[in-house]
Amino acid sequence: MGTLEFNGQHYPDGRASDPGELGWMRGAPPPEDKRIAFESGNYRDFPQIRWSFSHMRELMPTLNVWRGRGAPSQFERSDMSAEIDALTFADMGGRIRRFEDALFDTYADGVVVLHRGRIVYERYFGALQPHLPHECQSCTKSYTGTLAAVLLHEGVLDESRLISHYLPELRGTAWEDATLRQVMDMQTGLAFREDYVDESSDIWAYRRAFGRLPRPSGYDGPRNSCDYLRTVRKQGMHGEFAYQSLNTQVLAWVMMRATGRSFVQLLQERLWAPLGCEEDGYVEVDPAGMPTAEGGLSATLRDFARFGEMMRCQGEWHGKQIVPESVVRDVQQGGRPAKLESGYSYRSQWWVSHNELSSFEARGIHGQRLYVAPKAEMVVALFASHPIADGAGDSITMPQLLALGRVLSA
Amino acid sequence: MGTLEFNGQHYPDGRASDPGELGWMRGAPPPEDKRIAFESGNYRDFPQIRWSFSHMRELMPTLNVWRGRGAPSQFERSDMSAEIDALTFADMGGRIRRFEDALFDTYADGVVVLHRGRIVYERYFGALQPHLPHECQSCTKSYTGTLAAVLLHEGVLDESRLISHYLPELRGTAWEDATLRQVMDMQTGLAFREDYVDESSDIWAYRRAFGRLPRPSGYDGPRNSCDYLRTVRKQGMHGEFAYQSLNTQVLAWVMMRATGRSFVQLLQERLWAPLGCEEDGYVEVDPAGMPTAEGGLSATLRDFARFGEMMRCQGEWHGKQIVPESVVRDVQQGGRPAKLESGYSYRSQWWVSHNELSSFEARGIHGQRLYVAPKAEMVVALFASHPIADGAGDSITMPQLLALGRVLSA
Numbered sequence: 001m002g003t004l005e006f007n008g009q010h011y012p013d014g015r016a017s018d019p020g021e022l023g024w025m026r027g028a029p030p031p032e033d034k035r036i037a038f039e040s041g042n043y044r045d046f047p048q049i050r051w052s053f054s055h056m057r058e059l060m061p062t063l064n065v066w067r068g069r070g071a072p073s074q075f076e077r078s079d080m081s082a083e084i085d086a087l088t089f090a091d092m093g094g095r096i097r098r099f100e101d102a103l104f105d106t107y108a109d110g111v112v113v114l115h116r117g118r119i120v121y122e123r124y125f126g127a128l129q130p131h132l133p134h135e136c137q138s139c140t141k142s143y144t145g146t147l148a149a150v151l152l153h154e155g156v157l158d159e160s161r162l163i164s165h166y167l168p169e170l171r172g173t174a175w176e177d178a179t180l181r182q183v184m185d186m187q188t189g190l191a192f193r194e195d196y197v198d199e200s201s202d203i204w205a206y207r208r209a210f211g212r213l214p215r216p217s218g219y220d221g222p223r224n225s226c227d228y229l230r231t232v233r234k235q236g237m238h239g240e241f242a243y244q245s246l247n248t249q250v251l252a253w254v255m256m257r258a259t260g261r262s263f264v265q266l267l268q269e270r271l272w273a274p275l276g277c278e279e280d281g282y283v284e285v286d287p288a289g290m291p292t293a294e295g296g297l298s299a300t301l302r303d304f305a306r307f308g309e310m311m312r313c314q315g316e317w318h319g320k321q322i323v324p325e326s327v328v329r330d331v332q333q334g335g336r337p338a339k340l341e342s343g344y345s346y347r348s349q350w351w352v353s354h355n356e357l358s359s360f361e362a363r364g365i366h367g368q369r370l371y372v373a374p375k376a377e378m379v380v381a382l383f384a385s386h387p388i389a390d391g392a393g394d395s396i397t398m399p400q401l402l403a404l405g406r407v408l409s410a
Numbered sequence: 411m412g413t414l415e416f417n418g419q420h421y422p423d424g425r426a427s428d429p430g431e432l433g434w435m436r437g438a439p440p441p442e443d444k445r446i447a448f449e450s451g452n453y454r455d456f457p458q459i460r461w462s463f464s465h466m467r468e469l470m471p472t473l474n475v476w477r478g479r480g481a482p483s484q485f486e487r488s489d490m491s492a493e494i495d496a497l498t499f500a501d502m503g504g505r506i507r508r509f510e511d512a513l514f515d516t517y518a519d520g521v522v523v524l525h526r527g528r529i530v531y532e533r534y535f536g537a538l539q540p541h542l543p544h545e546c547q548s549c550t551k552s553y554t555g556t557l558a559a560v561l562l563h564e565g566v567l568d569e570s571r572l573i574s575h576y577l578p579e580l581r582g583t584a585w586e587d588a589t590l591r592q593v594m595d596m597q598t599g600l601a602f603r604e605d606y607v608d609e610s611s612d613i614w615a616y617r618r619a620f621g622r623l624p625r626p627s628g629y630d631g632p633r634n635s636c637d638y639l640r641t642v643r644k645q646g647m648h649g650e651f652a653y654q655s656l657n658t659q660v661l662a663w664v665m666m667r668a669t670g671r672s673f674v675q676l677l678q679e680r681l682w683a684p685l686g687c688e689e690d691g692y693v694e695v696d697p698a699g700m701p702t703a704e705g706g707l708s709a710t711l712r713d714f715a716r717f718g719e720m721m722r723c724q725g726e727w728h729g730k731q732i733v734p735e736s737v738v739r740d741v742q743q744g745g746r747p748a749k750l751e752s753g754y755s756y757r758s759q760w761w762v763s764h765n766e767l768s769s770f771e772a773r774g775i776h777g778q779r780l781y782v783a784p785k786a787e788m789v790v791a792l793f794a795s796h797p798i799a800d801g802a803g804d805s806i807t808m809p810q811l812l813a814l815g816r817v818l819s820a
Contacts, residue, residue, distance in 0.1 A: 028666035029636045029698040037697045038471070039633070058695050061448065061468050066541060069688075071481065131476060217627065223449070226439050256438035278479075280690065285468050287447045288439040 004105060011387045012047060014104030019051035019127045041214050046387035049366065053109065053135040053385045054127040056298050057282055060212065063264045063291050065272050065281035065299075073276025073306065073318055080120040084113065089403035092395035102400050106367055106393035107386040109134060110301040114309050114379040115408045124301070126385070131279055133298035134383040137364025140283075140297035141248045143307065145349020147266050148184055148251050149327045156258055159184065166254040169226075174234040175250055182238050183247045183254075184348050185335050189236030190244050196365055196389035203245065210286045212296065224288035225249055241337065241346060245294040248349060252293030263291040274322045275310060277303040295364065305381035308370045311360075312379050332360055332374070357405040365389040369397065376405035414515060421797045422457060424514030429461035429537045451624050456797035459776065463519065463545040463795045464537040466708050467692055470622065473674045473701050475682050475691035475709075483686030483716065483728055490530040494523065499813035502805035512810050516777055516803035517796040519544060520711040524719050524789040525818045534711070536795070541689055543708035544793040547774025550693075550707035551658045553717065555759020557676050558594055558661050559737045567668055569594065576664040579636075584644040585660055592648050593657045593664075594758050595745050599646030600654050606775055606799035613655065620696045622706065634698035635659055651747065651756060655704040658759060662703030673701040684732045685720060687713040705774065715791035718780045721770075722789050742770055742784070767815040775799040779807065786815035 003010045011017070019025070023034050024047075036048045038059045043052040052059060085100040103111060109128040113121035128134055136143075151157040157166075159181035164171045166180070174190045175183065182188050195201035207213040209221055209228035222228040229250060252263045259266065264283055272281060281303060284296035299307075310316065311331075315323035327348075334354060335347035345352045353359040357373035367384025380401050386392030413420045421427070429435070433444050434457075446458045448469045453462040462469060495510035513521060519538040523531035538544055546553075561567040567576075569591035574581045576590070584600045585593065592598050605611035617623040619631055619638035632638040639660060662673045669676065674693055682691060691713060694706035709717075720726065721741075725733035737758075744764060745757035755762045763769040767783035777794025790811055796802030 025699050028663060028672070029634065029700050035698055039697050057467070058471050058473055058699065061470055062472070063468055069541070131479070224439065253438060262438070287449050288445055289435050289468065290439050 006388050014107045014125065017047040017050050017107065018125070019047065022047065024048060024051045024127075025055075039214055044213075046385075049385040049387075050107070050109070051127045053366070053383070054129075054132045056135050056284065056296075057133075061285050062282040062298075063262070063285045065264045065267045065283060065297075067277045067280050068268065068273035070273065070276055072278040075114070075302070076118045078115075078118050078120055080113075080115075081123075084121045084404065084407075087403060087407060089399050091399055097396065097400070099400060099404065102396050106396050107384045108367070109383040109385055110381075111383075112301050112305040112379075112381045113404065114305055114312075114381075116377045117309055117313075119305075120408075122301075128301070128383060130302065131300060133279065133281055133300050134304075135295075135364075135368070136297045136299055136304065136362075136383075137295050137366060137368045138245065139304070139362035139364040139368045139370055140293060140295050141245075141349040142362035142370065143267060143271065143297060144248050144252050144255075144263070144293040145184055146311070146323060146327070146331075147270055148180075148255055149330065149348045150270060150323055151255060151259065152180075153324045153327050157254065163250060163254065166257055167250070169230060170250070173230055174232045175229075176234075178238045180251075180254065183251050185241070186243050186247055186346055186349075187241055188238050188244060188247055189234055189240070189242065190246065191233045191235035192244055192246060194243070194245060206246065210284075210292065212284055212292070224286045225290045225292075226253065226288060229253070241335070241340060243346070248294035249292070251349075252291065263293050267297075271307060271322070272303070274320065275303070275306045275317055277306060279303060301381050301383055304370060304383070305379055308362075308372045308379035308381055312372045312374055312377070332358065334360075355402065357402065357409065359401075359405070365392065367392045367397065369401075371401045373401075373405045373409075376409035378405050378408045380404070416798050424517045424535065427457040427460050427517065428535070429457065432457065434458060434461045434537075435465075449624055454623075456795070459795040459797075460517070460519070461537045463776070463793070464539075464542045466545050466694065466706075467543075471695050472692040472708075473672070473695045475674045475677045475693060475707075477687045477690050478678065478683035480683065480686055482688040485524070485712070486528045488525075488528050488530055490523075490525075491533075494531045494814065494817075497814060497817060499809050501809055507806065507810070509810060509814065512806050516806050517794045518777070519793040519795055520791075521793075522711050522715040522791045523814065524715055524722075524791075526787045527719055527723075529715075530818075532711075538711070538793060540712065541710060543689065543691055543710050543713075545705075545774075545778070546707045546709055546714065546772075546793075547705050547776060547778045548655065549714070549772035549774040549778045549780055550703060550705050551655070551759040552772035552780065553677060553681065553707060554658050554662050554665075554673070554703045555594055556721070556733060556737070556741075557680055558590075558665055559740065559758045560680060560733055561665060561669065562590075563734045563737050567664065573660060573664065576667050577660070579640060580660070583640055584642045585639075586644075588648045590661075590664065593661050595651070596653050596657055596756055596759075597651055598648045598654060598657055599644055599650070599652065600656065601643045601645035602654055602656060604653070604655060616656065620694075620702065622694055622702070634696045635700045635702075636663065636698060639663070651745070651750060653756070658704035659702070661759075662701065673703050677707075681717060681732070682713070684730065685713070685716045685727055687716060689713060711791050711793055714780060714793070715789055718772075718782045718789035718791055722782045722784055722787070742768065744770075765812065767812065767819070769811075769815070775802065777802045777807065779811075781811050783811075783815045786819035788815050788818045790814070 087099040163175035193201040194203040281299040334345035334352035359373040362370035367386040371380040497509040573585035603611040604613040691709040744755035744762035769783040772780035777796040781790040
């Protein structure tokens with residue numbers, strides 16, 4: 001048990017912040033000082049997120065992503081736990097760490113490692129259990145982007161079209177003259193500030209409008225996601241990379257308008273059912289019935305891994321082509337510019353590493369990650385509840401997963 | 411298409427109020443005048459309930475009732491649709507009706523009829539689909555009562571104990587000197603008025619405290635179910651039948667305290683998993699994490715029918731004793747007094763008819779019903795969204811199910 005320091009503040013580490021040990025939401029009813037609630041807003045505080053990320057549906061309304069009636073698909077297993085736990089690597093600060101210890105130091109809630117499609121490592125920590133869906137945060141975007149790319153491939157959507165073609169109600173907003181491709185690749189100029197640490201930044205206002213954050217009394221802002229999106233104006237030019245979550249929400253809105261299907265139906269029909277997911281997923285929903293598509297999907301760790309494994313196998317899953325091969329290839333080739341400051345590029349809502357493993361990744365705040373590494377024949381599905389939202393644990397997780405990939409590809 | 415009259419008001423009938431036809435919650439986003447939302451409170455208006463009873467989780471936070479990992483149990487089928495649809499009977503007003511027409515006139519959302527365990531009839535209307543859980547309303551109570559009776563049988567609970575023995579925090583309330591059995595059989599004297607038509611009655615205040623109804627701005631009442639229950643005082647004597655939903659909430663609270671398990675865990679471990687339910691169920695949850703147990707369970711129609719069939723078979727399900735036979739026998743023998751005004755008696759949260767089919771029933775407002783008729787080897791699971799909450803459609807449904815039972819037992 002110990003503490004860790006981030007930005008000059010001390011936090012209990014992964015072991016010490018275990019929500020079961022701390023008694024969060026235990027008892028009937030839980031003691032007042034151990035309650036996690038939407039109203040009070042404490043569900044997004046640390047260490048409460050160590051519980052709430054596995055219990056989002058208990059805090060807010062949700063849309064079900066039905067798995068369908070088929071039997072769940074099965075994973076073969078070949079256990080490498082001991083070997084992987086003992087693996088050592090140097091983090092970005094040069095400190096040598098054991099794989100297992102690094103999980104506690106990055107507040108992992110669960111990890112599944114697939115090698116050649118087999119589960120070689122599977123661990124759960126804190127409040128997470130194998131059958132419990134966990135908040136994917138912005139990894140949700142990679143689901144949305146993949147579905148959009150499939151619809152492009154099918155000709156249902158046209159990437160060169162302007163958003164206002166699909167959504168006339170966005171005329172006069174930042175998206176009026178943005179193409180669908182610009183939205184998919186986060187290349188829009190929006191007068192919108194997304195800072196998860198600064199509660200005065202626009203993303204917080206958006207989430208209050210959506211209903212994912214409690215509204216102060218007397219609140220008179222927009223009361224659902226579409227009404228909020230209509231208020232966003234252009235700033236600068238389209239065509240340069242700028243990570244803005246609202247683009248993904250617009251993307252899902254376009255998909256729903258063009259197909260006449262809801263986002264959860266698309267997830268179900270295109271991914272959950274064909275992948276043989278084990279459990280239903282769910283998505284947070286706004287007061288007008290619109291789903292979150294930029295965050296807010298909850299899935300079990302294994303179902304998250306299934307999505308990654310299908311992407312690793314060029315869209316194929318257990319002998320069936322679920323996503324066109326060309327869609328996956330296009331993601332893997334990366335976006336433009338070919339290298340952002342981080343060394344990554346961004347394509348269709350995926351982060352593309354251009355590293356020695358050719359990994360591409362779904363990434364979410366607080367440490368969510370789906371790491372698809374074709375050259376290592378590896379997929380890592382990782383859920384976490386790190387106290388720091390942005391880039392949480394990256395200086396550990398990035399070299400950790402690269403080291404694991406090197407071992408598995410050796 | 412037509413209208414029906416209740417209490418001097420005209421309502422579109424079952425066909426004319428189909429939420430799909432009316433466009434409720436269709437579109438991305440739905441047009442403003444077709445939205446059903448928690449905030450506005452219109453989710454509990456008619457005809458909106460024809461949609462919302464199949465979509466409660468999209469309106470409020472919920473706890474999952476996990477079905478577990480097993481394959482769903484299967485029903486054999488022998489279709490009697492044509493025969494049953496054409497069945498005629500006289501309603502309580504003496505009017506001759508066809509079975510199928512009566513379903514539309516009582517706003518049925520779905521019906522499953524089991525005869526000797528086989529599905530002989532299965533219909534879905536309006537917003538309900540086979541995989542969608544529907545609000546069970548007070549049929550939830552029969553789940554709660556059955557679980558409590560099982561715990562009595564196992565000696566985990568003692569029916570002669572006072573509630574304050576289990577829940578010391580209810581000292582000073584109406585339940586201080588009520589026995590567990592009195593609570594199970596609705597024999598308490600509470601200063602509490604339960605009138606689903608009169609919004610000034612106490613049940614509305616309770617639901618606002620729970621969070622199942624929107625709270626007016628400036629609301630300063632209790633903010634969760636337990637805090638509300640602590641405010642309820644005794645009125646009159648315990649020992650006489652008085653239907654009060656709060657008793658069921660107290661009963662579930664006792665069960666949770668005594669077992670250290672949550673209500674949803676008990677539902678899962680004792681019923682959902684052993685019955686091989688097809689889909690997860692869910693339960694509405696208050697801001698302190700406490701579940702509804704007096705209403706607020708949503709289950710699929712077939713899973714609802716599974717529960718009834720197990721009760722018909724004296725607690726046995728597919729060769730396994732899930733609920734002790736003596737528990738079911740005790741329910742069937744009925745409560746005291748042996749005959750209430752309606753001719754029914756009430757035992758362990760079930761309505762016992764003492765009719766020629768020896769039927770006993772779970773009953774919920776707006777027409778929910780699980781009708782277990784041992785002498786006809788019949789179970790009818792019925793979900794509805796009748797415009798009138800109390801006794802909705804009883805004058806049709808009661809003779810309808812009796813007539814069906816007579817045919818099946820002939």
